[in-house]
Amino acid sequence: MDGREKTWHGIRAASLSIIAGLGHLYLGEKSGYTFLAFGLALFLISRTFWPPAELLYLSFAIYSSADAFAIAKRGHGLV
DSSP, rough: OHHHHHHHHHHHHHHHHTSTHHHHHHHHTTTTTHHHHHHHHHHHHHHOOOHHHHHHHHHHHHHHHHHHHHHHSSSSSOO
């Protein structure tokens, strides 16, 4: 896979990470299930109990998107 192909693969994974964890699942990462479960839990908490948790979900989705792009581009995540 050349550099341009890796970039487009990363952009697809990052765009799927609007729902945190889907980009990782697209890439075949096992951590995608953990990201997805944590993201869905934050989303449900923000909708039912504590509305400020929506900001936490948004920041987690942005981190998930950047991490998925880094995995696709470099082969390893941000951490």
